Amino acid sequence: QVQLVESGGTSVQAGGSLRLSCAASGSTFSTYCLGWFRQTPGKAREGVAMIKTGSTYYIDSVKGRFTISQDNAKNTLYLQMNSLKPEDTATYYCAADLLCWSLYSDGAAVDYWGQGTQVTVSS
Numbered sequence: 001q002v003q004l005v006e007s008g009g010t011s012v013q014a015g016g017s018l019r020l021s022c023a024a025s026g027s028t029f030s031t032y033c034l035g036w037f038r039q040t041p042g043k044a045r046e047g048v049a050m051i052k053t054g055s056t057y058y059i060d061s062v063k064g065r066f067t068i069s070q071d072n073a074k075n076t077l078y079l080q081m082n083s084l085k086p087e088d089t090a091t092y093y094c095a096a097d098l099l100c101w102s103l104y105s106d107g108a109a110v111d112y113w114g115q116g117t118q119v120t121v122s123s
Contacts, residue, residue, distance in 0.1 A: 002027045002096050002112040009092060009117030016084050016121070022077040022094030022114055029075040033100035036068060036079045037107050038090035038119075048092070049079060050103045057104070061087075084121045091116040 008020040020036070035050035049068035050057045056068055067080040077094050094114040095103060102109040 002029075002032065004094050004096060004112055004114035006092065006094050006114040006117040009119045011120040011122065012084055014084060014086055014121055014123050017080070017082045018084065018119060020079040020081070020092055020094075020117060020119070022079075024075045024077065024096065029070070030072040032096040032098060032112075033103050034068075034070060034077045035095045035103040035110075036077075037093045037095055038088075039093070040090045045093075045107050046090075047103060047105070047107060050100070051077070052100050081119070084119075086121050086123045089119060089121045091118050093117075 002024055003026045005023045012018055033052045036048045037045050038048050039045040048059055048062055049066055051068045051070055065083045069078045093116045095110045096112040097103060097110050
């Protein structure tokens with residue numbers, strides 16, 4: 001069992017930066033595949049970035065702008081978001097699963113989710 005709590009979402013102007021955090025508890029953090037998803041009303045949930053033992057994956061639309069990282073000593077996952085665009089506006093969720101394949105999809109099979117944090121980017 002893993003409990004995930006996101007923080008850091010807020011409103012920001014286009015071109016700005018934000019860092020999202022996801023604090024984990026309840027299990028060995030470093031054994032999980034971890035990721036960030038986002039969703040806007042009326043759209044399908046989208047996997048944004050994933051990390052496992054230092055290997056990272058990003059969708060094309062955020063490559064070069066977003067950086068996913070984890071601090072195992074603090075049991076915390078991060079998403080550094082730079083050069084934000086209005087189309088990055090969404091509720092962002094952190095996710096964890098022992099099976100990495102579940103994060104490379106729409107997330108329907110992911111075992112653990114945070115409650116979400118809202119990011120709003122204005123033009």
